[in-house]
Amino acid sequence: MTVRASSTRWRTWIAVAALAVTTAVIQVPSAHAATTLCGKFDEARVSGGQFIVNNNEWNDSIQQCISVGNDGFTVTTGNHNKPTNGAPSGYPSIFAGCHYTACSSNSGLPKQVSAFNNPRSSVNFNTAAGQWDAAYDIWFDTNPNPSGQNNGEELMIWANHAGAPRPAGNQIATVTIEGASWQVWETRVNASISWNIVSYVRVNPVNSISVNLKDFTNDSRNRGFLQSAWFLTSVQFGFEPWTGGPGLGVNSFSFTAN
Numbered sequence: 001m002t003v004r005a006s007s008t009r010w011r012t013w014i015a016v017a018a019l020a021v022t023t024a025v026i027q028v029p030s031a032h033a034a035t036t037l038c039g040k041f042d043e044a045r046v047s048g049g050q051f052i053v054n055n056n057e058w059n060d061s062i063q064q065c066i067s068v069g070n071d072g073f074t075v076t077t078g079n080h081n082k083p084t085n086g087a088p089s090g091y092p093s094i095f096a097g098c099h100y101t102a103c104s105s106n107s108g109l110p111k112q113v114s115a116f117n118n119p120r121s122s123v124n125f126n127t128a129a130g131q132w133d134a135a136y137d138i139w140f141d142t143n144p145n146p147s148g149q150n151n152g153e154e155l156m157i158w159a160n161h162a163g164a165p166r167p168a169g170n171q172i173a174t175v176t177i178e179g180a181s182w183q184v185w186e187t188r189v190n191a192s193i194s195w196n197i198v199s200y201v202r203v204n205p206v207n208s209i210s211v212n213l214k215d216f217t218n219d220s221r222n223r224g225f226l227q228s229a230w231f232l233t234s235v236q237f238g239f240e241p242w243t244g245g246p247g248l249g250v251n252s253f254s255f256t257a258n
Helices: 007-022 213-222
Strands: 035-037 043-046 051-054 065-068 073-077 093-099 120-126 130-141 153-162 170-177 180-187 196-202 208-212 231-244 249-256
Touching: 035 043, 093 130, 093 249, 120 130, 120 153, 120 231, 153 208, 153 213, 170 213, 196 213, 208 213, 213 231, 231 249
Parallel strands: 153 196
Antiparallel strands: 035 065, 043 051, 051 093, 065 073, 073 249, 093 231, 120 208, 120 249, 130 153, 130 231, 170 180, 180 196
């Protein structure tokens, strides 16, 4: 398995790409029956606005489409073929909170890490052929209401993955959290990226997961990456496909800030 050579650089690319598009979107339409998103950065509100689904094909030129459900989505077209030592094709996802200028309703975010009680999220999803990861992407910032580039930490929780791709940085540990074993990967702020990235990769992959976010943030904070004064701004779950894509989908998603 090959570690991505461009792991830090493509994190910056996704932030720039998301900023360029979401700043142009003033309102995110609500999804209705059989809603399909094919624009690279098309978004739709689901579950009465509680969550937002984002197509987010930031790094490929073929058309990717997703079919949006009440609290999830399915990738229907976009059979990607990106080299696994570089960046993925994108990150189709569903999220709660604010990501750049798009904010879901009544998320309870932003929330300062020091004020955490028991924030939880659950997801059930489908996998498919190809090379990809199925992961939470959880964002923390020094500012409670950032309008652009992140300045804190990106915490990823890989529930499942297939093929060669690995997280950004290097593996530094293996830990037990919530009764499961996780590899811990990290890369710190450097010249090409302005935030820490900490990734937890489940040793035994699953297609359904419920996580207490505080268990992961405590581990990251104890390692010196996450700061108690920072703010949780969004909780996302989706897929980073390098090859394939169609068939990957979120059946259900929930988040409670508590």
